Amino acid sequence: MTGGRRRSESSRRAILDAARGLLLERGYERLTIDAVAAQAGVGKQTIYRWWGSKGAVVADAVLEGGLAPPFVPLPDTGDIETDLRAWLRAWTAHLASGVGTSLILALTAATAEDRAVADVLYERFTGPHEQLLRDRLESARAAGQLGSQVPVPTIAGVLIGSLLYRVLSRQAPPTADDADMVVRLVLAGVA
Amino acid sequence: MTGGRRRSESSRRAILDAARGLLLERGYERLTIDAVAAQAGVGKQTIYRWWGSKGAVVADAVLEGGLAPPFVPLPDTGDIETDLRAWLRAWTAHLASGVGTSLILALTAATAEDRAVADVLYERFTGPHEQLLRDRLESARAAGQLGSQVPVPTIAGVLIGSLLYRVLSRQAPPTADDADMVVRLVLAGVA
DNA sequence: CCAATTCCGAGACGATCGGTCTCGGATCAG
DNA sequence: CTGATCCGAGACCGATCGTCTCGGAATTGG
Known part of the structure; x- marks a missing residue:
């Protein structure tokens, strides 16, 4: 029935x-x-x-809840530095707000505590954002804006990780200046 | 009495x-x-x-418990690339083990959940490790092995964050190759 | 329209756990 | 010896997770 x-x-x-x-x-x-x-x-x-x-x-x-990707978009203006700067600045602004910090702390707590939840969140939250970043980096590499020494996943991991560390250390929230310096560091390293 | x-x-x-x-x-x-x-x-x-x-x-x-700094030492051979590589490789080896992963996940859960605990752990665990890294980077800068464009705290944050992200995403633990590529990326960016 | 089925809100229930309190006993200073 | 403080042991309380039950409402097949 x-x-x-x-x-x-x-x-x-x-x-x-x-x-x-x-x-x-x-x-x-x-x-x-x-x-x-x-x-x-x-x-x-x-x-x-x-x-x-x-x-x-x-x-x-x-x-x-509107928190899933791509609520922080990654534009493609043709210039990777401009785009990464915009993306990282948008994230820092979001993470510097109370809502963004609470969100990341909550997701991190849930991830650290339960492997199954970690997998779901990676599959549907972290992973898609990382993929967005990787795709844009690949297109920059195809456009000759990136050297070929460092793999795209490594670059993406460094960008995301530097943000994450700032939030999780719970000392000072990341700023736009921090974002710009990280972009400069990473792009200088792969130019 | x-x-x-x-x-x-x-x-x-x-x-x-x-x-x-x-x-x-x-x-x-x-x-x-x-x-x-x-x-x-x-x-x-x-x-x-x-x-x-x-x-x-x-x-x-x-x-x-012997988990506090400097249980992963940061040597000073005079060559920053060698030293960073050794430090990051030691961390990846530790974090790839079950014990290291469990430790970081536990510390992260405690940090995300309780602000007071987060402060204690930063003051006595994360912070000292970060300081170790900053000190070594400063000495490299004094030796002319680092350009002056990117601040040392940014470099340290990128190195630590890239490690942290690999562990917290709970997808694949970091490898020695990952560590080497991160070092190469960061040093190319600040050379 | 009727019966079977599945969901609904409400809340009782058992188990677990963090944290407090009490007890008799042990160890210290004076 | 006396008073103070700590000890192990465990009862106890409140909060919480997750299960279970209840009467009722929605939906479908006959």
Whole structure:
């Protein structure tokens, strides 16, 4: 028999919206499923029927909330330095805001804690952003703007990692000047 | 009155040893204070008398367990490329091992979750390693092996961040080849 | 329209864990 | 000896995760 009530789309949205709001407001550790259910006006079973764990809910909330790629776009003006600078500056601006910092800390906590969640987030969040960067670097290499000594994945990893380290060290948020210097360093190294 | 029983050094050591072992074995999230107390043969109150939280115990355990700097030394042979390569290779080897990965994931989880713990870990773990790197870069700059365009803190952040990203993405652990390419990229950029 | 099926919100429930408190006993200074 | 402080052990509390149950609502096949 194929009968039966269908999944409520409004409940699904309410759950993800509540999870996203509470995540940014309280952080991953202090986000509780009870609070998500209460704020969404939903029974807990409705959450656990569709998501296996707290981490899975958070991952989906992030990925469906306008935070997924390409919410920081990577333009292609033909000049790799201009484009990388714009991309890295947009990220630093986002990460310097409270929302961006909370987001990355939450994703990092979830990643460090649960391997399955880490894989989902890499596949649907980190990976696509990294791929965006790699594609642009490849096109720059094809245009002769990059030397061939250093592989594109290494360059992408260095750019992303330098950003990540600034956020995770929780000392001083990255600035536009930092972004520019990283771009200069990396491009000088591959020119 | 100054009387009273003195703090038991053997209990302190047993607690930190147990915490370190359980941290590497189970990760930060699944490490419980009950388990630490049981494995150390100690009452829970003895833990909470001297440490304020689980994060504080973990931070101390890491910092006192031979995991603190400079367990990865940074030599000074006079050639910055040789030294950076040795340092980054040692780190990649450590991080590619299960212990190193577990350690970094645990520290990252603790950092992302608790600001106070983040500050302690930066002050006594990350910061000293970063300082080691900065000092060596400064001496290279003084020796004329580095151009003056990119600030030393930026260079250090890029080197550390590229490592961190590889570990946190949980996709493939970094290799010696990766380390060499990062060094080549960074040094070409600042030569 | 009816029956079977599946989802819904609500909330009770058991298990786990962080952190506090209490207890009898041990160790220190004076 | 006395008072203070620490010790191991474990009861206890509150929060939280995840499961389970309940009556009710939606949906489909007959």
